[in-house]
Amino acid sequence: MNLHEFQAKRLFAAHGVPIPRGDVARTPEDATRIAADLGGHVVVKAQVHSGGRGKAGGVKLAHSAAEAAAAAQQILGMQIRGLTVHQVLVDELAPGGIAQEIYLAVLIDRARRRPMIMASAAGGMDIEQVAEESPEKIIKVHVDPFLGVRAYQSNFIAARMGLPRELWAQFHQIVTGLYACFKANDASLTEVNPLVITGEGKLMALDGKMTIDDNSLFRLPHIVEMRDTSDEPEAEQKARAAGINFIKLDGNIGCMVNGAGLAMTTMDVIKLYGGAPANFLDIGGGAKAEQVATALRLILSDANVQAVLINIFGGITRGDEVAKGIITALEQVQTEVPFVVRLAGTNAAEGMAILADAKMTTAVTLSDAAQKAVALAKGGNNS
Amino acid sequence: MNLHEFQAKRLFAAHGVPIPRGDVARTPEDATRIAADLGGHVVVKAQVHSGGRGKAGGVKLAHSAAEAAAAAQQILGMQIRGLTVHQVLVDELAPGGIAQEIYLAVLIDRARRRPMIMASAAGGMDIEQVAEESPEKIIKVHVDPFLGVRAYQSNFIAARMGLPRELWAQFHQIVTGLYACFKANDASLTEVNPLVITGEGKLMALDGKMTIDDNSLFRLPHIVEMRDTSDEPEAEQKARAAGINFIKLDGNIGCMVNGAGLAMTTMDVIKLYGGAPANFLDIGGGAKAEQVATALRLILSDANVQAVLINIFGGITRGDEVAKGIITALEQVQTEVPFVVRLAGTNAAEGMAILADAKMTTAVTLSDAAQKAVALAKGGNNS
Amino acid sequence: MSILIDKQTRLVVSGITGREGSFHTTQMMAYGTNVVAGVTPGKGGQFFAAAGQQVPIFDTIAEAVLETGANTSMIIVPARFAVEAIYEAADAGVSLIVCLTEYIPVLDMIAARAYLDAKGVRLVGPNCPGLLTPGQAKVGFIPGNIAMPGPVGVVSKSGTLTYEVIDALTRLGIGQTTCVGIGGDPINGTDFIDVLKLFEADAETEHIVMIGEIGGNAEEQAAVFIKQHVSKPVTAFIAGRTAPPGRRMGHAGAIVEGKSGTAEGKIAALREAGIPVAENPDDIARIVAQRMGKA
């Protein structure tokens, strides 16, 4: 789950990382009031779950409350990478200006199986280019899960970045604060870019990004409350509520599969035989009939769908449960879309027996099923 | 550093381990008041830094405030293993009586290099005998320093002890509380004996012992405040204040050595040649002249001392510093006691030069020094 | 021969009385797996009945190990209890832990994996279908009836896709030594390289099938390892060629992963190492048959 900048920064601040004063506005009037409170010299920033805001025009400076209102007016409602901006963050400018931009992140290094602190004295929007052209400018330090961040680690980063020595103590506090924030919120990414040295010689986190591990949300009620689904498609919201992993795509063959790997493979094989999947859909392990019915309704709610391919290889999931779910869904949703069903593994025979009366094309192998679905979808296109 | 029972139990309680209501009395009058507040049925227990209180008559039951006062009267001033009782703990009796006595301790297992939880359903005063005769009745579980005590560990102990299942949750709370208390106070031992099941079916820590790691006292101001030196010999108090490791013994040859191993060896060699050491004294590593002087004053304050053996093998400690300390001390303390000095290692030659004018017997090896000291001490006895 | 599980396996199941736990334990026992104990805190002293046997239930894994000599632990408990069960199994002294549970928080697994490494205990999973040594033992979800004994070792990040591949092999008459589902979580206990080493050392395994998917760089690392250290033929498959790229927050991912993680990158790395990569799971079995001289 991704957080908005303002949410991330408030969490940073709760762990002792200094951030600018500021607040969120959903209207130009809000922006006026906030900017006036902050003295007029502010930055107005689109709050959407996407990078690239700056280049898309979603970040604007203002030097009066009126300018802030105008900036908010321009940004609110803007589309950034397909997402609509519903709110802006109005922040004071860095006190005394910006002397240097630093990059600082805590993330998970899968290869080393450790949280990693990554930093560079060359922060700012071009950090990816820096990483590619001058990798030695990116400093990486791994954190032991039981020890946490130690002073010698932040000192090492500070020394390697050439950070002025009078800032080391504050830098250590920020690194430990950011790691504490990462850990307390089960983040997979916590990024500050830029962390600036202000004109007054202090460190301050001007921007913030955080991604939370979805597996941990059960113990993070305060994060769940932050979920903003205003830019999430309705079908994906429904899927999430039902515990189904669903992503809408542009093709015309609806897919229902158990297991992410097999679901991706099913899409790959559809493509291989000249078709185009309408979605990725993994009903997960051990899905019950109701979940299967919800999944089918989601697939059929997409008007592009010309055929449905159901590919279930039972292990945890049982073929009879899947078959019951299909029957339930078809009782509720009247559809002319043709189905290809392929059940294998645990209780597959029982499932096929339940489906015997429904008019469905069946298949024994995935290749066979995909070829039949592609043919049916083309037939549907022709009719 | 050892704590009194009441101090240990107050720390237990701060970590969620249930203890009886009670308070400390330094006079029979205090005991009367406390016992009256508790309803009269109490136990009065000597608070001294020693085990074996029960067998020495330092623990008495009372069933009225007057009985409590009488018990306090008897116990206060009593000698237990050479220590004078200055205060008693007046505790309520276990509510509903005692159904079972359990032994529970957290300590350091040097061989496994881990904190260890040790428990037995056969708690009480005979636990050492149980351990010897039926070692299978002692359950031991090691704690990982980074994981702490886990529920599966307290469940394992509870299952092996045959603890009634309805007490497992409370037992887990007590085990984790005791471990937290052990860790937060840098204990090397935290012992509850007995932990009882009361007549009301609850667990309660009736007695408590704690030993604190002296090396950690710098970060435990609340423990340092608990130090009770009223039963500690004056010379040992002075030694501790000066950072000197000193234990008075019964012989007549005073010893001053650098390093505990060499100090013990010096005593061993004195014994080997027929003498008897008057003390163990380790001036520590890198001792300065003032410490040496303090050490000498301590030794000479013992009227039994007939000879002094100074054995310094310099490494961290420098021979010249030791020599200066000896000269300083001898300027302040007039003494007829003969000295044998043996300096070796770092700056030994410089040290011997400083001592050249003082009238002292010198020696090159430890055997030589010990033999000379034994001879001088015998001479002293004869004179 | 086989790897990790066989007739010597003495299995203790954590979560044996749960809905999934009892279903799959019954299936494992029916397959012939030697399930010696179950664990459910508070139910010690009861028995789990299946396949005509009575399996004793204990309150803790440690007791199960002491009383039954269990040497392998399977964990099938809800995610919020699973990491605790991993620590418990490691402390109890089993040599292999198989954790089937999915949705375990990543930071919890980082700590658990560090602990296991220090203890020298092997974990397979989490979020994995488990292991199957056809004809000997099954620990996990892999349906026993789709497999048969034979010379191919199968290792896979995926669950159901693995069944698909085993099924295809068996239909072509090609049996398996052991099938290992390592799970697709970002942090797991056993990776491709660990299993490749075991298959390389296993006398009965003649051919290895490796099934990867997009994300991480375990397949790329495995490709390098195979080129240097694996003498047996390996046939691979990568799922996710048509998967849409995820929306990325921040720069950190790009800086750390660069171009690794995509299906194209993984396929290129494997082909670079001389490993045939199938286009379709059915093709895997055909390629293996061909390379074994069976087609």
Place this chain on the structure above:
Amino acid sequence: MSILIDKQTRLVVSGITGREGSFHTTQMMAYGTNVVAGVTPGKGGQFFAAAGQQVPIFDTIAEAVLETGANTSMIIVPARFAVEAIYEAADAGVSLIVCLTEYIPVLDMIAARAYLDAKGVRLVGPNCPGLLTPGQAKVGFIPGNIAMPGPVGVVSKSGTLTYEVIDALTRLGIGQTTCVGIGGDPINGTDFIDVLKLFEADAETEHIVMIGEIGGNAEEQAAVFIKQHVSKPVTAFIAGRTAPPGRRMGHAGAIVEGKSGTAEGKIAALREAGIPVAENPDDIARIVAQRMGKA
């Protein structure tokens, strides 16, 4: 040959600018130890001058290792900073850490030792006099002038008592391969058995001297190990025959330690293993000389 330190040792000293640190670093450099770096946070970029050399100072051990190729760390900082320096050295990638600092809290050392074991880094100490390989390198306090190269390996729990023994050996013309002070703290990094293994494997070590003292059961364990695994002659000494027993609180100590820990118990265990135990440190040298055919 020798063990642990020699001419290849490249030493980084944490606490080089402190009072004790600068004194002993100067002594080590005068002895010929290859001190390549010092560490004092906040003083990176400065130099430590001694024995006609300029040793660069860094803010962290990691930088010292990166810039100078240091392979051994010596820690001589106050107790409250010493454990942090142990972690730092372990993370920086040295293969040997020698911690001289005394008074480190025991629970801190338990955690640190667990961390080092997981990382596979060796620690000698804490609260120890360090190591001396006569004629090659000295890391710690042992006075260089009392030692000489030769065939005896010395391992000791004690500090100054070790010097006493080395001195006695040297006076009889018996030199040493390496002298190792493992320290007498309840939890340390390297124990008798670790060092005995190294001496057993060291081609130049012909005889081993082991110096123990009361407390713990490391000597008893070493006796068993020697009987089973050490082919070279060992001569021992145990300090503390006349030490008064400490006042004991509670029952735990008695239950755990039983009768181990006393001088009599240790001496009996050693003699049981066929190891001569000297009565007096001077005797050690005489016994060694006799057993080596020199007396």
